[in-house]
Amino acid sequence: MQPDLSAKSLKVTSLISVGQHPKSGRARRAEQDARAVELGLTLSDDQLEMLHVGSGDKTVMRSYLGMGLPKMTLLKQGDRGDAVPVLCDYLATHAPDILLTGVRAESGEASGMLPFLLAEKLGWPLVSRIAEIGEVNDGVAEVLQALPRGQRRAIKVRLPFVASVDNAAAEPRQSAFGPGQRAGINDMPVAGGDDVVRSGWEESPARKKPKRLKVVKAKTAADRFKAATAKASGGGGKVLKKESPAEQAQAVLDLLIEEGVVR
């Protein structure tokens, strides 16, 4: 699916964060956010705004800029700040047609909540874990959502919307050092208080969860392959396809009450 010409005049904003390399722990261009930028670049290379809230690690910002953007916007905020209200303020006056984020940050809180909170506050629809954005016609975008095991779901969504970009999206282009160094960073100091909730938390390195030992019963390579690729076959659960939305919602709510999530 190639984006058509009308998509080229779209205003797209990609949010970027400071990533963290899983092996070295070093700050880097985050994998999903870089995909969000890549997707933004293919949608509209001249109308893409790259936005970051935070202290703005120079080398990381430059590695995003090296993907070929002439400039980016940096909403400067301390490390303990809360990005959501700042972003909401900014996006209220600089509203794009499509707002792209990663699914989950690689450092910091990394709750994966940011796209949801933004969509809620802005009152926009949210499509999570997208792989591709296809044609945009008459204010409606065709979006491919990534599902487990390489499955895709085609969704139509009205602009403006928020989308979080999955690892299944196209790989980000290589960052070029020269253009990255020369690109401009529009520094905008912003007010916005500290993240009060977070300030009470204590951070410690994650411990590896103990894993249930998996006894491989398969005798042949074909069996092993099947075991590795088969869909997870949970015992419970049911698929509601034909029921009315009200019935489907009720089923979800029942389950949440049953599991004790909703009281």
Place this chain on the structure above:
Amino acid sequence: MILDGLLPVLISVALALLAIGALRRISLWRAGQPESVNIIAGLMAVPRRYMVDLHHVVERDKYMSNTHVATAGGFVLSMVLIILVHLVGLDNSLLAWALLASTALMFIGAVFVYKRRQNPPSRLSKGAWMRLPKSLLSFAATFFIVTLPAAGLLPVNFGGWVLALVLMAGIVLGLGELLFGMGWGGPMKHAFAGALHLAFHRRAERFGGGRSTGLKPVNLTAKILGVSKPSDFKWNQLLGFDACVQCGRCEAVCPAFAAGQPLNPKKLIQDMVVGLAGGSDANYAGSAYPGKDVGNAKGGPTQVITEGLVSPETLWSCTTCRACVEECPMVIEHVDAIVDMRRFLTLEKGDTPNKGAETLENLIATDNPNGFAPASRMNWAADQNLRVMADVKDVDVLFWVSDGAFDMRSQRILRAFVKLLKAANVDFAVLGDEERDSGDVARRLGDDATFQSLAKRNIETLSKYRFNRIVTTDPHAFHVLKNEYKDFYPDGQAPEYEVFHHTTFINELVKASALKLDMYKGGTVTYHDPCYLGRYNGEYDSPRELLAELGIELAEMERSGFRSRCCGGGGGAPITDIPGERRIADMRMEDAVATGAELVAVGCQQCTAMLEGVVEPRPEIKDIAEIVVESLIEEVH
């Protein structure tokens, strides 16, 4: 003679045209970037550089060196005497006799050029170059005849109109090729550009037996990084391209060309000439880039090279083995040019092919090309009980482990070398997790920013400790530490240590009787010279001496020593992986098999990996450290 009045006019006109052409050519070179040279000292050095350094290379082909001495020597001498006798009109029979002798010498040389061109090898360019011997012959012959009267051998009024016309035609042809053509881009351009190239060479240290192989640093704050257009080269690099004689010796030794990858060093240099002068490659009459047709490349001094003149795959096919540079009689620096253009592709376009981008990203994020945890760098030595610099601070020998630490095959080499160090009671330590990739791959892939970052951080680490020598088993790290890090020391500081390759170091230990060795008991052995040890650093002898100490009589491959063929593993070539018809490693293994060897001794983990990647049956591959360890007599305490 009838021509007497006309001859000075013709010579003057030809000289004037040469001068105009030469000035125009010089203006083309000056489109390049400024680079300061010592003009007087450079010009003064030309005769020596020509007759000693250049001749050494030409002499590898005895036929051609003798031919060239006779032809070029005869021509230069003739030209001086022609000006004196026929232009200035000095009436001295001694000069005339000398001119007769020099034209005769030139004629003899030209006959051999002619013979060579009867059935030229494929590496030679045809086209205008096929015309050259005829022009040389007619120049020498006609000036011989017109000088006969001046020598008193013929009456002054000898000959009639017919002879005069014939001579006239010969003179016009000869002067046209040798003077006019020299200034206006004919085959003789090489003489004029070549002489100035020798004078203003960018690596003057190469002359007089020196060596200069480290790449030049990129100024990372420049407006454009690397070379995008011919005018981004230094002016003396452009001059160097113009010196090419299209002899194709580079083509004959290029491993990528032989493998059918789209690279031919000669064509590349000719494309650079097309670029600096503007136009297309339609007149190029040599071998093409394998798999690509000639005639479609177009360029100009201010046009982007990779958009129409040279395709990026051509640049990425190079293994930076330096065989072409080593073989070039005109001392042209192909590898510098290729890496300059790669720098543009990587640093400005972000377009490093295949695994290039991933490798560079890993180097930035983890200081090693495969993205392993930096804290696992010492895992290989868990059972080795090695001393770490952070603890000992001061040591005689620093063992630079290199990224071989992460590779299980290379770890066997590292272990073998550690065993030798311990057996010889060497006072050594390693940097442990503080070590980083040397930056070799990043630099050859054109990412000088990452290279410089790695180099500076490594230098900072090295500067914390005291040691006298660095030893490494990796020739790439060896080259970078020895030749390229010195550009990145802070002002006023310089490296205070010597860098050794492990084969040199072990050889010294053996000579000092620090190691007791048994005789080697296996079969026939051949030795593969790693490019970065041999051609880059001139170390051909130590590995051979060491093997001889073990009683090994090497069965040398046809291409060994300075002519060694690359394994295909250098310059990031396995990472960019440009397809060809054959694999370079397979061709190298064929070389080894041809010697009947059962064991290929190498001195490089990259060569080991490349050669072991060749399908069996094939000889076994072992690093020299591994071979020496097998013969080590261990003392029981």
